[in-house]
Amino acid sequence: MLVLERVDAHYGKSHVLHGVSIEVRSGEVVGLLGRNGVGKTTTLKAIMGMARRTGGRITFEGRDLHGVPPHGLAGLGIAWVPEERRIFRLLTVLENLRTGLDRAGMTPERREGLLEKVYAYFPILKERRNQAGGTLSGGEQQMLAIARAMMLEPKIILLDEPTEGLMPRMVAQIQAIVHALHRDGVAILLVEQNVPLTLDAAGRVYIMEKGAVRHHASSAELRADQRVIHEYLGV
């Protein structure tokens, strides 16, 4: 469904991605592991059209994303949950959700249904729906960032380090939501540093180093043979 073919990307003059090829099939959870600064976040940004792509091709459902305006990706079914969460801090929780809800073709019933579904996953967001996004705790902001992405009813979510800096209880909740999204048939490209969580959530895993994909295996293989993980991630 989402295919990256030998993608190169630059930030200014520095060459950060070297021929990255990744594929995510419909409904599949794929992990992207690697140390800090190896280009995982840039890979997601290249998909979102935010990093300057200088080579290769990115297609979604067979359609080349080159030339699709940045605001057109949501309509195609691609949602982005950035590492920094990027909550609209002065907007209330509900208004944050509305940024993804107020789109063409939404009936009041569908809007209600979507909101109720998300509130069922994250009851705390319903409680705080009239509170400014900037006043939420880190974990709550992460939930809001995921919930906001879900408002787009995406086919794929690009999930960037969702558990970074969170308490274990929150990590468990994020893990549960990833499983729930997977059950709903949403594909996920999961960028993480948390190896156990990634191996648990993802079916396949790509391992990156120095701006390139160095290894690609199923989670089961990686669980059985931890040497690769050790080599590239040092854990």
Next chain:
Amino acid sequence: MDQILVQTLHGLVNGMVLAMVASGLTLIFGIMDIVNFAHGDLLMLGAFVGASVLGVTGNYWLALLAAAVVIALLGALLQVTTLRPLIGRDPLTTILATFGVSLVIQKYALWQWGPSVRRISEPVRGDFTMFHVQYPWYRIATAILAGLILAGLWLFLKYGKYGIWIRATTQDRVMAQAMGIPVPLVYTAVFAIGSAMAAASGVLFGPFAGVTQTMGFDFTLRAFIVVVVGGMGNLGGSILASIFVSLLEAYAAIVVSPAQAVIVSFVVLVLTMLFRPTGLFVPTPK
């Protein structure tokens, strides 16, 4: 005592009109980081359009509406043709571009309507007397109308779908785009709304002092002062600053001549820049 009362009314009325002008300027700055030096000239053009429509139809309210709509369309056209191509460039280029637009509009107005002052006759006539002081009803009606328009703008920004789009884009353009919000369209719409606010202010202000092709610069300057004093891009701050500065000027006019009273606003501007560069009416940033 009577004088203080009159000057308070004066200050409030002028403050409300200025708040309308400044709201457009601050909205545009907040979302696009563009200081629109043509803002006052859009106001002037709106006043001329209003005066012309009034001359033909005799209906003030129709003139107000027509000016707002015509200038909104012009604003949208200006944004698409001159500012959209400059997105992502040095802010200086947008300053130069809007300054150029300002000159073009002024010269066009001179060519089209000539250098003489045009009158807009007030739709509400008569004075009222309070504590032996006569005050025209039209000024009171203007303040109320400006207040209603500003309240409408606030409600639109607070609850409307497009209002949420505008606020989300103001806070984080990249994330707004990722959520599917058509940011280029939002920019154009905000520029159109800001232009319409300026044009409506021009028609509202018209009966006070007449309409000339040079009235724009004064408004750009005054609106710019209150936008800085209120905190760049902060709508509520700009409105409070408009009323604050206008009241100060009005009170100063009791002691010195009105022309000298304008100095007060520059003093406020300089003091704000020195001691609270983020704006008077915003919480201190942490």
